[in-house]
Amino acid sequence: MLTHDELGIVHLVLNTDCNAWDLAPTNTSPGVCRFCYRERNRVSTDANTVRRVIDRVRAESEAHRCVFTGGDPVMPYDNHLEIALRHATEVGFETNLHTNGLLLSERYIGLRDHVTIYSLAVDGPDAETANWFRGQGYFERFLSNVEFLTADQRRLAFNTFTTAGSVKELPRLAQLIAGVAQQTDVEYWLISQYRPIGRANTRKAEIYGFERDDFVRAVDDVRDMVDGVAIYAQPTRAPEDQYPFRVWVLADGTVTADLGSVAAPRNEVLGDLLVDGFEPLVRRAFALREQTQMEGIA
Numbered sequence: 001m002l003t004h005d006e007l008g009i010v011h012l013v014l015n016t017d018c019n020a021w022d023l024a025p026t027n028t029s030p031g032v033c034r035f036c037y038r039e040r041n042r043v044s045t046d047a048n049t050v051r052r053v054i055d056r057v058r059a060e061s062e063a064h065r066c067v068f069t070g071g072d073p074v075m076p077y078d079n080h081l082e083i084a085l086r087h088a089t090e091v092g093f094e095t096n097l098h099t100n101g102l103l104l105s106e107r108y109i110g111l112r113d114h115v116t117i118y119s120l121a122v123d124g125p126d127a128e129t130a131n132w133f134r135g136q137g138y139f140e141r142f143l144s145n146v147e148f149l150t151a152d153q154r155r156l157a158f159n160t161f162t163t164a165g166s167v168k169e170l171p172r173l174a175q176l177i178a179g180v181a182q183q184t185d186v187e188y189w190l191i192s193q194y195r196p197i198g199r200a201n202t203r204k205a206e207i208y209g210f211e212r213d214d215f216v217r218a219v220d221d222v223r224d225m226v227d228g229v230a231i232y233a234q235p236t237r238a239p240e241d242q243y244p245f246r247v248w249v250l251a252d253g254t255v256t257a258d259l260g261s262v263a264a265p266r267n268e269v270l271g272d273l274l275v276d277g278f279e280p281l282v283r284r285a286f287a288l289r290e291q292t293q294m295e296g297i298a
């Protein structure tokens, strides 16, 4: 059994694609979510398999939270989201739905009773900034999601991506989030900087890259503005940085992990938990990560 200290959070991926790609970019934008490592859907599964995958994670770990991520998990097709959320809560997980929220209101009735926390992406305090990142109409949809979730007293979190320009808008975004936190529970605010992890891309770096120190300072400047909300900063990753160990479970049973190498082009595929078991795969990841660290030191 993996203890809670070894693995507190598991990321579950029902699909790797995203519906935000359909939004139109604004006039000045380089394109919708160009910073994202977008992929076609790599997961093919069925409802029964999703339940078995969740059961296996539950049986072999003390992880308390299941993060539903993607791509975006709220898609315009049946990706078994409702079944997965319901099952995850029934077996005792808290659930965190990471979403762009574009289809949240449409699928809300089926989701509501099985989501512990909604983590909404927003990159600026107004339509001009936020839509530059994620497409026309995005900010309006974000505001309406916040409105109905707040009215329904749901628990929220926010997820923000920054550029050299938008990082200056963090104080205004902090005000917006502070206002929401006065009305409903807001658990955390995650603020990120472009991280070319193993996928160096000069064009993206030119658009999104800026000094790490400027980022850290800008985040520190807003920490006191959002009372009671934990703020996490993800600066650009230097080769020596070790990020917290994370495990992703695809809904077909595939387990992948970030082994900590900045040079790795993508997560390491460890195996299929329905065949190999969940705990053995994660233990293998621990060992591989240790090896990566040792090689980094050597």
Ligand code: SF4
Pocket (backbone or CB within 6 Å): 018, 019, 020, 021, 032, 033, 036, 037, 038, 070, 071, 072, 100, 121, 134
């Ligand atoms: S909304 Fe999120 S998952 Fe979708 S393209 Fe944008 S950054 Fe990627």
